[in-house]
Amino acid sequence: MTVVSRGWNRLTLPGKFLFILVPLLVVGIAALIILITAFGQLAIDTLAANLPIVRFVVAATVILLITVPTAFLIIYMEMKIIALMNLRIGPDRVGPFGSLLSVVHGLKVLMKEDFTPTGADSVVFTWAPVVVYLASVMTLLVIPFAPGLYGADLNIGLLYFFAVSGLAVVGLLMAGWSSYNKYSLLGGLRAAAQIVSYEIPLTLSVVGLLLLAGTMSLNQIVENQQGWFTDWYIFQQPLGALIFFIAATAEANRTPFDLTEADSEIVAGFATEYSGMRFGFFFFAEYVNVFIVSALFVTLFLGGWNAPFAFPEAWQVQLSLDPASFNIGLLFIIGLAPVVLTLLFAAPFWLLSSRIKWWQALLIGFVLANLFIVTLALAWAYIGLNWVAGILWFMLKTYVLVFTFVWMRGTLPRVRIDQLMGFAWKWLLPASLLNLFVTAAAIVVIGR
């Protein structure tokens, strides 16, 4: 016994960890192998039999995971772009150009105390951020990011979107009511009034588009818009697109309609009493909402994942690259190409400039070679893989719209609640009805 303990004491700290971990790992792997040989085929069969469920679970997980980097990116965009509009520098300390600051924000929010005020209805208070967050995340399920890349292709996709995103108001009301704070209460009531009012023009503005498209499946709507960019629905439904954009801004609680969290009036609205990760959920939900609203606008009016041009088939580059056809040559390519490319890119710098030393030239060559390979790979993926091109176009359009939202936040002051409601009921609702009637009449007259 003493021998063992002496040996144990002589181990360093990592040694002690390894001493425990390695045997555990060996046993675990052995158990896994036995399990797979025994039940592997059975598990694969079960999964294959229930492919839709598997697909759904995978899609849901992926979407839940996507929201985090998306929110981080949009938060960073907002910080940096508004800073530039304000003639400030903005975040520039953490990471290149401060790009990791939103990650730091996320960690900070995680580490803060999760505080429930006295008098709050703690159960409702706890669940409110979850409802808000899930309501916005679940809508991502029906958005087609690229051909074949979507959570679920529901034939009532658009209806599902409006129904689920409308649930967020329940969460906001829960937060406003349970916080036991009058600012929160006012924020919650404003949220209810605002979102319920803007839901109507938002839904009505796309009815004209639905008449044109003849379907509610978002996938089908995108496929209808294939071709040149003139085929996008924004050119057939300009008024509808405008109403949709305004109403969507209000739905996402963005400036100039950010009354629910108007910081100069009602402190932080429904989020006043929240701290820590519960506040983080609200914060995340807001930015995910911006992404979702932009994505839906792109899907409905800007052709989704379609490229804005459609060249004739004959012009298109046909690329059928099968890596297996190189046989053993593939190994040589993988081994030699980086070296050769590095030398190739380094050579001109070394030869043409006497000030650059050989190792500096090699470094530059290495970076350039990497860039070249990445560009080649991307180009190959863009041409060869349908969904890569799709997702690139989709994200490009979406982030242009996200930029527009950020731009508005940097420029516009906030409207008042009575102006907001008056605008929805007096202007947007009649305009969307007009849009609907004109579209319907045009379809009858022209006969599609």
Next chain:
Amino acid sequence: MTATTPRPDAAGSQRTSSLGDDAFAGAPDDPRVQLDRELGVFEPVPPYPPRTEREAEFYTLRDGEMFLNMGPQHPSTHGVLRVVLKLDGEKVVDLDPVLGYLHRGVEKLCENADYHHSIAYLDPLEYVSALFCEWPGVMAFEKLLDVQVPRRAEYIRVLSAELNRIASHSLFLGWMALDLGGLTPILWSFIERDTIVEMLASLTGQRMLFNYFRIGGVNGDLNHEFMSRLGDWMSHATEQIEAGNTLLNENEIFVRRMRGLGRIDSKTALRMTMSGPNLRATGVPFDMRRAHPYSIYPELDFDIPMRQEGDCLARYLLRMDEIKQSLRIIDQCLHQMPDGPVMAKLPRLLRPRPGRAYAGIEAPRGQYAVYAISDGTDQPFRMRIHDPSFLHLESVGLMMPGHLVADTMAIMASLDPIMGGVDK
């Protein structure tokens, strides 16, 4: 071990028991009444029975009304003002401003300091326009001492003070927009303010609380750095201010929210003893620089901008017009600046004859005045400061009822109160 240490809750239980059989328990001003409150629940209703009829009427709620305690910690109360709003839904029915969170007793401090020290106490009253706080004090003391200020010193005073007026007004523009939810104008106007403040720092040595005016002149002549900074800025000042304004002036949301908001007519404004831009926005062309001329203002050529509407938009636009007039004044000061000393010959220890003096000036927020009484010693016997922000805040009660919660902040911002001056 357990026997000797007192239980942690022993002291607490003793305290609660002593509260009950106390001779002063239940007295209206018993501070310990507040201890009985449940933690974390703050009611804006004061813990004592109402002292006046008005208080009794305000703190009784009718059906469907609620109190909203705005401040003293609130993102846009411009300092530490607390306003108890009585709301019906989001509509403000009535309000009760609670002051005194920033009270420092400046007037009393001045009575216990000699004349030179008193000037330093005046600076932090309206901290965004500190030169205007010094000026009436200095002027009142000069009247007491019967000192003639050199003309160059007067010109320098007017020059630096008008610069400070522009800084203050451009900061107002930013605050106004920020209280309406616009993020950008505050930072644009801070650029303007920072340029001016750095300029004044090279003249006075401080960025914010300049402490530059002295009894009988100013502390130091114009220097090269100040003049070069001023020249740089003057070359593009008009353009830059115009650019900042267009972001708001042509903004439909901003104009719609401001027009017709917090309207007050000239009679009411005079009755509420408003002054400065807020009074001029109602159509009364009262400006201390013209009505009761002081310093070298009679020699300068400038207009008194005036508007008739008396609403928030008029108050905002009027201040923007004033910036242009200030630029005109600065230009004239620079062209007419005489040579000579910047400080009158005075003994080191000032003992004015017994008497009283009043001096009022036109500050960015209105008539700023000091009334000082001397008893022949080296300290002012009494000193009273007339601050326009305090009087403007009084009229908030007339403007706000009937508007929405969102507008309370806009009205407050358009009056441009500085809590440092309100609470003194």
